Amino acid sequence: MNDRISPARFHAAQGVSDWGVLFDAATARFATGSFERGAAFVAEIARLADAAGHHPDVDLRYATVTVRLFSHDITDISERDLALAQAVSQAAADLGIAADVVGLHAVQIAIDAADIPTVLPFWQAVTGYRRHGDDDLLDPFGRGPNIWFQQMDPPRTGRNRIHIDLSVPRSEAPARIAAALAAGGSIVNDDNAPAWWTLADPEGNEVDVAAWRDDSDW
Structure with a gap:
């Protein structure tokens, strides 16, 4: 199904103000306030997911529940994710549970490689991650950051070849960048803004701050 x-x-869409598209997944965090209340919310999410035949990743913590929606058959978000996000947000509202959108983000590690097929197996072996497609490794337990391999051509000199990708809602990006600059960072490249900015710490280590894409970013 390609939806x-x-x-x-x-x-x-209506009813998704709780959510941000981070990398290729719709993500929301809800402030449940207690483990018991969070567990009850997770049970309701499970009921909705079973009814829809579409199942999210859910992270239950003492005071929060984080929900991540992603359609594995198309490796992106879909109409199914949109419908379930709307249902989950409505369930949260019915239970009096508010979304906690401040600081919402997702992290991945990006490795620039001249020969991805040669480099990737090393990282797969040492991390115990599973391969996804030609240039991604995923934590089989869904807890650690993804590792993404970016084709480097020509070879890079004078800059690091491993960096962090930080995906944030578009509304969050300016504040994150301002805070990083105030903490001694610098902007290395903003040619692709507002899709992403490349920042560096005072010693030159880099992070890409990526906001969710709009149609012009495809």
Whole structure:
């Protein structure tokens, strides 16, 4: 089933103000306030997911529940994710549970490689991650950051070849960048803004701050 939608289509829909598209997944965090209340909310999410035949990743903590929606058959977000996000947000509202959108983000490690097929197996072996496609490794337990391999051509000199990718909702990006600059960082490249900015710490180590894409970012 190819019901893939763009992040712009997702964010334009009604009932998804709790959510941000981070990398290729719609993500929301809800402030439940207690483990018992969070468990009850997770049970309701499970009921909705079973009814829809579409199942999210759910992280239950003492005072929060984080929900991540992603359609594995198309490796992106879909109409199914949109419908379930709307249902989950409505369930949260019915239970009096508010979304906690401040600081919402997702992290992945990016490795620039001249020969990805040669480099990737090393990282797969040492991390115990599973391979996803030609250039991604995923934590089989869904807890650690993804590792993404980016083709480097020509070879890079004078800059690091491993960096962090930080995906944030578009509304969060300016504050994150301002805070990083105030903490001694610098902007290395903003040619691709507002899709992403490349920042560096005072010693030159880099991070890409990526906001959710709109149709012009495809």
